[in-house]
Amino acid sequence: MAPWAERLAGVRGVLLDISGVLYDSGAGGGTAIAGSVEAVARLKGSRLKVRFCTNESQKSRAELVGQLRRLGFDISEREVTAPAPAACQILKERGLRPYLLIHDGVRSEFDQIDTSNPNCVVIADAGESFSYQNMNNAFQVLMELENPVLISLGKGRYYKETSGLMLDVGPYMKALEYACGIKAEVVGKPSPEFFKSALQAIGVEAHQEPSSKMALESLAAVDMVLNWSAVNVHHGPHSLKTTP
Numbered sequence: 001m002a003p004w005a006e007r008l009a010g011v012r013g014v015l016l017d018i019s020g021v022l023y024d025s026g027a028g029g030g031t032a033i034a035g036s037v038e039a040v041a042r043l044k045g046s047r048l049k050v051r052f053c054t055n056e057s058q059k060s061r062a063e064l065v066g067q068l069r070r071l072g073f074d075i076s077e078r079e080v081t082a083p084a085p086a087a088c089q090i091l092k093e094r095g096l097r098p099y100l101l102i103h104d105g106v107r108s109e110f111d112q113i114d115t116s117n118p119n120c121v122v123i124a125d126a127g128e129s130f131s132y133q134n135m136n137n138a139f140q141v142l143m144e145l146e147n148p149v150l151i152s153l154g155k156g157r158y159y160k161e162t163s164g165l166m167l168d169v170g171p172y173m174k175a176l177e178y179a180c181g182i183k184a185e186v187v188g189k190p191s192p193e194f195f196k197s198a199l200q201a202i203g204v205e206a207h208q209e210p211s212s213k214m215a216l217e218s219l220a221a222v223d224m225v226l227n228w229s230a231v232n233v234h235h236g237p238h239s240l241k242t243t244p
Contacts, residue, residue, distance in 0.1 A: 012204055013048050013051065014049070014050055015051050015052075015195065016043075016052050016053065017053060018064070018080075020159065022040065022073065024160055024161060024162055025160075026163055029067050029071065031162060036073075037072040049202040051079060053194070053195070055082075055125075055153065055154035055189050056082060057082075057102065057124035057169065060108050061077045061082050061109070063105060064080065081197060083153035083154055083194065084109035084110070084124070084153060085109060086188070086194065087122055087151055087187045088110060090151065090187065091113055092113070096119060096149060097117060097118050097120070098115055098120050099120070100115060101124070101129065101130075101135070101172075119145060119149070120141075120151060121138045121141055122151045123138065123150065123151070123172060123173055124153035124169055125153070125156075143180060149185065150182055150184040152169055154168065154188040155169065155170040155186050155188075155190075156168035
């Protein structure tokens with residue numbers, strides 16, 4: 001058996017990142033990474049279960065999916081696990097009313113959330129909204145709370161756009177952590193709970209027999225599974241551990 005086939009024998013499904021794996025974001029909707037459209041089409045035509053996982057927090061799932069479709073991807077909103085809906089569920093369950101330091105493009109995901117008299121802060125990749133005033137507003141909300149809660153949609157340091165590298169939410173999250181003396185709750189990659197929710201969506205448990213394990217890979221691993229050569233991107237930084 002070929003090394004790649006032996007390594008991934010028994011894989012039942014694949015969790016795919018989006019930005020930097022399927023496409024590079026940027027002006028005009030970004031650009032698809034060479035071979036990724038065809039790779040996704042072949043994956044979805046195979047026996048493997050497919051789920052898309054993203055820390056995208058500058059646009060709603062509907063907008064993201066529309067953008068990917070325009071680039072040629074076969075993808076639907078129900079196939080995407082994203083941090084904003086997960087954060088909304090947490091807010092509702094815990095009765096939290098956030099001060100939202102987020103991008104206008106993702107604000108619609110929070111339409112059903114009460115933001116009056118904030119008792120927590122939700123921070124995401126806010127782009128140009130990361131002004132001193134907005135950061136200070138978030139800082140003031142947290143400092144006035146007896147038990148401050150800071151929820152961050154991801155914690156990435158930076159990401160790539162067609163115009164170059166861009167600061168992500170992580171540095172701003174760390175600034176608020178340092179200023180307030182607290183630790184943020186991260187919703188999104190690399191949180192184990194985020195990946196578990198993605199697995200649940202495709203009916204795969206995190207701990208299964210090796211013969212039915214689930215691989216968390218980017219398209220380079222998909223290349224190994226199906227012996228494609230069109231896709232040449234690096235592995236994602238996370239792998240799902242299975243229990244014998």
